[in-house]
Amino acid sequence: MNKSDSEHMLGLLDEIGYAQTDNEKNADLMILNTCAIREGAEDKVFSYLGHWNKHKRDGTLIAVGGCVAQDMGEDLLKRCSYVNLVFGTHNLHRLPDLVLQAEKGERIAELFTELPDDLPETPVIRQNDFSAWVSVIYGCDYNCTYCIVPYVRGREKSRTPDVILQEINELANAGYKEVTLLGQNVTAYGHDLDPVRHLGHLIEMIGEQDAIRRIRFLTGHPRDLNPEIIDAVAKVPSACEYFHLPIQAGDDRTLRRMARGYNVDFYRKVASQVRDRIPDAALTSDLIVGFPGETDQEFMNTVNLVEEMCFDAVNTAAYSPRPHTPAANWPDQVPEEVKNERLRFLNTVVSEVSHRRNKRCLDTVCEVLVEGRSQRNPERVSGRTRTNKIVNFVGDDSLIGKLVNVRIEAANPWALRGSLVS
Numbered sequence: 456m457n458k459s460d461s462e463h464m465l466g467l468l469d470e471i472g473y474a475q476t477d478n479e480k481n482a483d484l485m486i487l488n489t490c491a492i493r494e495g496a497e498d499k500v501f502s503y504l505g506h507w508n509k510h511k512r513d514g515t516l517i518a519v520g521g522c523v524a525q526d527m528g529e530d531l532l533k534r535c536s537y538v539n540l541v542f543g544t545h546n547l548h549r550l551p552d553l554v555l556q557a558e559k560g561e562r563i564a565e566l567f568t569e570l571p572d573d574l575p576e577t578p579v580i581r582q583n584d585f586s587a588w589v590s591v592i593y594g595c596d597y598n599c600t601y602c603i604v605p606y607v608r609g610r611e612k613s614r615t616p617d618v619i620l621q622e623i624n625e626l627a628n629a630g631y632k633e634v635t636l637l638g639q640n641v642t643a644y645g646h647d648l649d650p651v652r653h654l655g656h657l658i659e660m661i662g663e664q665d666a667i668r669r670i671r672f673l674t675g676h677p678r679d680l681n682p683e684i685i686d687a688v689a690k691v692p693s694a695c696e697y698f699h700l701p702i703q704a705g706d707d708r709t710l711r712r713m714a715r716g717y718n719v720d721f722y723r724k725v726a727s728q729v730r731d732r733i734p735d736a737a738l739t740s741d742l743i744v745g746f747p748g749e750t751d752q753e754f755m756n757t758v759n760l761v762e763e764m765c766f767d768a769v770n771t772a773a774y775s776p777r778p779h780t781p782a783a784n785w786p787d788q789v790p791e792e793v794k795n796e797r798l799r800f801l802n803t804v805v806s807e808v809s810h811r812r813n814k815r816c817l818d819t820v821c822e823v824l825v826e827g828r829s830q831r832n833p834e835r836v837s838g839r840t841r842t843n844k845i846v847n848f849v850g851d852d853s854l855i856g857k858l859v860n861v862r863i864e865a866a867n868p869w870a871l872r873g874s875l876v877s
C-alpha cells in the first residue's frame with residue numbers, strides 16, 4: 456500500500472512541476488513515506504530523517520507522510536526541527552497544495568481523521584510498466600488487539616467498481632499485464648457500497664478485460680474470504696490461484712486474545728474451501744510469535760499448524776508493541792530473547808515446509824512474468840509464477856515484462872530455478 460501511495464505522490468507532485476531524482480543530494484524536496492506496523496520500521500524513520508538532515512542542500516524541503524506521520528502529526532515537527540511538512544494517510548490528495556505552502560516557508564502538519572466521503576482520485580506515476588498496484592479499499596474495520604492500522608488508516612472505504620474499471624482499462628491500454636488489487640482488508644471490498652458488492656464481482660468484471668493477464672489481491676482476512684470470491688478466482692482465467700490469508704497464530708486462546716474473530720478450525724475450513732475448489736492454489740500466511748501471554752505450548756500449536764497447513768510461504772514476525780493498541784499495555788509481555796528464539800525456530804520450520812511445497816514444482820512448466828534481472832546472478836532474469844513463486848533462469852533483458860514458460864529444475868525454500876522453454 457505504501458509503494459502504491461508513493462506512486463500517487465509522484466503523480467501529484469508532477470502536477471506542480473516536481474520530477475523524481477535518484478540522487479538525494481540534488482533533491483529540492485525529500486519525502487519519507489512511513490510505516491508504523493512494527494517498532495523497527497518506526498525507528499528507521501528517525502534514522503533516515505537524521506541522515507537526510509545532514510546531507511540536504513540549503514533550501515531542500517523535507518516532508519513526512521504515511522502511518523507514522525498520521526500517528527505523530529505535530530509532534531514530528533516538534534521532534535525534528537528540520538522537517539517542513541507532515542501529512543497523513545487521509546489527505547494525500549492535498550500534497551501539491553501543502554508543498555506549495557511549505558515552499559513559502561511555512562512549517563505544516565495537516566492530518567484528516569478520515570478519508571473524505573467522496574474519495575478523491577489522484578494521478579499516478581507508476582514505477583513498473585507491466586505490473587500495477589490498484590487500491591480498491593482503504594482502511595480496516597477490525598480491531599485486532601496488536602494492530603495500529605485501524606488507528607492510522609481509518610475505517611473501510613471502497614472505491615466504486617466504475618472508477619476501478621476505468622483505471623484497469625487505462626492500464627490495459629497502456630500495455631500492463633498484471634494488476635494487484637490492494638487493501639488493508641481487500642476481502643472486505645464492497646460491503647460499504649450501494650448496491651453492496653464483493654471482491655468476486657470485481658474479479659469477474661476485471662476478468663473481462665483480455666489484455667490483463669493476471670489479477671492478484673492483497674491482503675485479506677479469513678472471515679471475509681467468502682465462497683463467491685474463491686469461486687470467482689476459480690472461474691476467471693486471469694485470476695491467479697494465489698491466496699495470502701493471514702492467520703497470525705495457530706492457537707485458539709492466542710487468536711481470541713488477538714481478537715481475530717475466528718479460531719483455528721474456522722481457518723482450516725476456509726483453507727479447505729480454497730484447496731477443494733482450486734487444488735493447485737498456493738496458500739501463504741502471516742504469523743506473529745511472542746504475542747503477550749503466549750506460552751511454550753501455544754507457540755508449539757502455531758508451529759504445528761504450519762506443518763499441518765503446508766503453507767507455500769509465511770511472513771513471520773516477533774510481536775512488536777504498538778501505541779494505541781490494547782495488547783501493548785498487557786502485563787504478560789514475552790521477553791525479547793524468548794520471542795527471538797521462537798522466531799528462529801518457527802523460521803526453520805517454515806523454510807522446511809516451503810521447501811517441500813516448492814519441490815512439488817520440479818519438472819513442471821510454469822508461466823512466469825519476468826520482472827527484471829536476478830539480484831544474485833546477472834546472467835539470470837527473475838519473475839513470478841501465477842502462484843507468486845520467484846523463478847530465476849538464464850535470459851536477457853528482452854524478456855522483462857513478458858510472460859514466458861519455464862521448466863523448473865531446482866527448488867529451494869524461497870525460490871525456483873529453471874530454463875526457458877522455447
Ligand code: SF4
Nearest residue numbers: 595597598599602604
Ligand atoms: S485485520 Fe489486519 S489490518 Fe485490520 S486490525 Fe487486524 S491485523 Fe490490523
